[in-house]
Structures are given as structure tokens and as C-alpha cells.
Amino acid sequence: MAKSYKEIMNHITTFIFDIDGVLTDGTVHVSPTGEMLREMHIRDGFAMKAALESGYNVCIISGGSNEGVRIRLRNLGITDIHLGTPDKVETFKEYTELYNIKPSTILYMGDDIPDFHVMQLVGLPTCPQDASPEIKEISNYISHKNGGKGAVRDVIEQVMKVQGKWHLYYNGKHD
Template sequence: MNDELLQRARGIRLAVFDVDGVLTDGRLYFLADGSEFKTFNTLDGHGIKMLINSGVRTAIISGRSTPVVERRARNLGIQHLYQGREDKLAVLDELLAELKLDHGQVAYLGDDLPDLPVIRRVGLGMAVASADSFVRQHAHGVTRARGGEGAAREFCELILQAQGNLETLQSAYL
């Protein structure tokens, strides 16, 4: 974690996640009946829960829509869920108006071109290691982990460390 990323993460009040390629490995699984399923990483889930417990609000903004994501968001306690929304920056602007926050107070984790306008606009815009190379090039930082393989946990722990909450949350398990 470099000093610039830690500085950007100090004032974060809202962490926003893309789904496919970030909270999952990006593969889409369709069953014969047309339904789909996704696999999520439990380490990422616990990182999001720790972030919520520290007082940082959370949101998902996804261009696709599926009941699986709704269930995962509910299970983790993610407060704001937007699915089937292609213009992610417009969604973020709506959410910020509702929460009375500004772009500088937002961290975003994405992986592909539709995420780029948000990554470039927020206070901490990051890409997962498996993100499109153009997106990685324009993000403030890139996780070491790939999407669906601990990248969200790394992102959450960066924010928690910058805000001085990581060690306290971890030590609760000792």
C-alpha cells in the first residue's frame, strides 16, 4: 500500500463495488433452465462486513441484474444495490445526492470500461489485477488479487488501514 492510496482512502465514507469481474471472477454460468449462478469469495464478503462495521457505507452498481446478487448484497448487509444500470456514474451521482456525500468521499472497485468514468471521478478509484489493461492504467491503484479471488478484501483492508480501524477489527478475533 503506497502513501498516495492511503491518503486517498482516509476520507472514504462510501465504498462501491462492481460485481462481475470484481466480486466474482467474471465468468457467467447459465444452467439449462436459463437461470444463472455466480461464485463469490468469502474473504471478500468478510472484508465488506468489516468495512460496514467500521461505519463505511457500501453499495453495488452493476450493469447486469440477477437475484443472486440481490441475495449476496442482503447477506452481507450492503446498504445500496443498483442492478441493470449501464451508466454507473449517473447512478453514483443519484446516490451521492441522497447520502449528501461528494465524489471525494467515495472509493470504487471495478474491472472494465463501464467502470472507468466512476474510477476516474471518485476519491479512490481502483481496479482489480484482472481488470482490462486500459482500466488498470487509469485507476489510482490496482489490487494484487484478481477479481473474485480476494481483490475486494484487499480494497476493504486498504480503507480500514488508512482510517486506523484494521488492527482493531482484526484483534477482535484474538
């Protein structure tokens, strides 16, 4: 019998997220100077910071490249930020080898075809509610939230709750 996503969450040590369609709703606002602006949900940022402060690894792997996004993520304390990545599988393998992370302990959230192959390598593939049908089909968990609207917070909070760390975090008892 296959393990439920809640059972798999017990073993998660690492979160990897795509940006467009996961940390954002996939909308790009283009300024008159050609700068592409994205919106990110504040609760997703809070959850990523909580995960880092609770000892989880948080990594970003995205095909898109935007310095504003990089600055936002660094301000949250995320140091493993891979933007403009043409081959997500290669970046994933380099990241897991560098930190000696077992793929079975990784939750990856993606939303579209560029995430497909890397999602097949992790212990817990997840996606936002509005992900493409192909990604939903291979996901062990589909958030009830859309990309950029709290889907990242949803999966982080669930993992931390399953592992008994969410309550400790919001009561100020985290390390």
C-alpha cells in the same frame, strides 16, 4: 505532487463496487434452465460486512442483474444495491446526492469499460489485477488480487488499516 493512494485512503468513507469482474471472476455458469450463476469470494464478503459494521458506506453498482447476487449482498447487510444499471454515472450521482457523499471520499473498484466514466469521478479509482488495460490506466491502485479472488478484501482491508480500524475490528472492539 500527486497524493499516493495510501494518503487518499485516509479520507475514504464509502466503497462502491461493480460485481462481474470485481466481486466475481467474471465467469458466468449457465444452468440448463438459463439461470446465470456466479461465484463470490467469502473473504470479500467478510470485508464488506466489516466495513459496514465499522461505519463505512458500501454500495454496489452493476449492469448485471441476478437475484442470487442481490440476496447474497443483502445477507451481508448491504442495502444500496443497484443492479441492471444502464448508466453507472447517473446512478452514482443519485447515490452521492441522496446521502450527501463527497466523491473525493469514495473508493470505486471496477474492471472494465462500463466502469470507466464513473471511476473518473471518485477520489480513489481502483481495480483488480486482471482488469482491462483502460481501467488499469486510470486506477490509482491496482490490487495484486484478481476479480472474485480477494481484490475487494484487499482494498477494504488496506483502507481500514490506514485508518486504524482493521485491528480494532478483528479484536472485537468495533461498534
